[in-house]
Each structure stands twice: as structure tokens, then as C-alpha cells.
Amino acid sequence: MKPETLSFVETPKQKIHMEHTVTNGFTMPYMHTHVEYEFLYIRDGSVTVENNVHRVSVTAPCVIVHRPFMLHRAYTPEKCRYERYIINFGTDIVARISAWIPHFDRILNSSMCIVDLDPALHLQLSTDIALLWQSYQDHNYVRAELEFALLLNHFTDCIAEGQIRNVRDEHTYISDVMDYICHHFGEPLLTEDISRQFFVSRAKLTSDFKSCTNITIKQYIQLTRINYAKQMLLSGVNLSEVAQNCGFCDDSHFIHTFRSIVGQTPRAFALGTSPDITG
Numbered sequence: 001m002k003p004e005t006l007s008f009v010e011t012p013k014q015k016i017h018m019e020h021t022v023t024n025g026f027t028m029p030y031m032h033t034h035v036e037y038e039f040l041y042i043r044d045g046s047v048t049v050e051n052n053v054h055r056v057s058v059t060a061p062c063v064i065v066h067r068p069f070m071l072h073r074a075y076t077p078e079k080c081r082y083e084r085y086i087i088n089f090g091t092d093i094v095a096r097i098s099a100w101i102p103h104f105d106r107i108l109n110s111s112m113c114i115v116d117l118d119p120a121l122h123l124q125l126s127t128d129i130a131l132l133w134q135s136y137q138d139h140n141y142v143r144a145e146l147e148f149a150l151l152l153n154h155f156t157d158c159i160a161e162g163q164i165r166n167v168r169d170e171h172t173y174i175s176d177v178m179d180y181i182c183h184h185f186g187e188p189l190l191t192e193d194i195s196r197q198f199f200v201s202r203a204k205l206t207s208d209f210k211s212c213t214n215i216t217i218k219q220y221i222q223l224t225r226i227n228y229a230k231q232m233l234l235s236g237v238n239l240s241e242v243a244q245n246c247g248f249c250d251d252s253h254f255i256h257t258f259r260s261i262v263g264q265t266p267r268a269f270a271l272g273t274s275p276d277i278t279g
Helices: 091-100 119-137 141-158 173-183 191-197 202-213 217-234 239-245 251-262 266-271
Strands: 005-009 016-024 037-044 046-051 055-059 062-066 072-075 081-089 112-116 164-167
Touching: 016 119, 016 141, 037 119, 046 081, 055 062, 055 112, 081 119, 091 141, 119 141, 173 191, 173 202, 173 217, 191 202, 191 217, 202 217, 217 239, 217 251, 217 266, 239 251, 239 266, 251 266
Parallel strands: none
Antiparallel strands: 005 016, 016 081, 037 062, 037 081, 046 055, 046 072, 062 112, 112 164
């Protein structure tokens, strides 16, 4: 279902990326990943969120934080009003600000962290989000990054232990396989070669990966490469370099894969002519 209202701001200069969406009903048909952390502030409605092995239903107001490279998707009851803000931020920001935000690790130490907001914290977060979103609309990215750091400081300092639900992975060797893919995405990646790295048969790896993630290992490799390709495109890297650095055999293969996953060409994505909507 198309959103009733949608605002999206993203440029290569940004260290964080932000999206605000209001819909009546919302369904993400497939799992996806991000190179960055994802901070999801659900302001209105209810939503079910799935990651590799867990399914959790939550009701606004709440916050969900996903760590990088975790497969996840979300969906709401049909025709239910749903309002959310999404903020994606990289590990570089985490490294810079974690030293002066005492409780930052409280929301980063699991694959999915859920925080139910009490009225006071909901009001504080609404105020911080409004200021941050305004800076994005004004293209004042330096101020936006500072406001995001203040938001995280307020948020992590005010949440009580009882408000936090850390959803941890059931660790299997598949988690290690996913990490391996994320560190070698620019190299040729064949299922046979990966299976040898982890001392299992190709058939077992294929079966275990699909059972754990609900997608094939080939699909996960493509998602990982496309996520990195997005970052490179937004940073001004030319198409041929992106294709080569992300492990595609040629430009044509890259363009075809990118369009099949993102829904637009790499050039259109880089120009921001049709924003890619994820969550």
C-alpha cells in the first residue's frame, strides 16, 4: 500500500539518513539488511517485526534498534494507521559519540533492542525527533548530527532496565557465515567456497542458511552487495567502480541486480529521483 504521506531526505554529505512515513497499513514483502544501525521510532500504531529467528509485535510508542547486517522486515495490521521515523547511522558515529554517552551500549548489545516508552520519555523523544527532522529538512547536516547525539544521550540515559527488551540471536554458524559474507562482499563468493570455509557440505549450508534466514545464501550476498553499493553511490563513486568494488562481473550485471532489488537504476538512486523506502 502506498504511503499517505512520505518525507525523505538523503545526500552524500550525510553521516545519518532519516525517513518519516505515515501510512494506513504497511507490509514489507521481504527481509532486508542495512550497512548501518537502524533506530526506528514508532510514534503511532502497532507493528510486527521479524529478524532472522524472532518475531515480535509491539505497540506505539516504542523504539526498535537493529544492528548492522541483520535481516529484518516489518508489517502492520491491514488499514491500521502507522507512523514511524527511521534513522540509519554508521559505526563511525558510534565510535565518535559512544565515549560521552554513558549508557549507549544498552541499545547496541543485541541483534534487536526494543524499548517501550513511558509518557515522559515519549515526550522527550518526540521533541528531539522534531528538532532533528527540521534540521534535515533545512539540509543542516552538521546540526542534525549533533541533535542526533543529544537524542541518543537523552534516550539511553532515561530508559529504565524494565523498559528494555534485548532480542538476541540464537547463535549458530550461520551468523558467522553472514559475517564472512559482509567482510568479503567484494570478492567472488560461491556457495561451494563458503561451505569449505565452514567445513560443511554445500547442501547443508544451503539448507541451514535458508532455514535460519528465510532467504537463500545467494539472495543474502546480493542484498549485502547492494547495501554497500548504495553507500558508494551516495558518496559519489562512479558506477563502474561500484560494480567492481561490490563483486559484480560487469556494469550490466550490477545495474540489473540493483534495479531488481531497489526498484530503480543506480543512476536514479544516486540522483535521488525516486527514494528507496526501507524500514
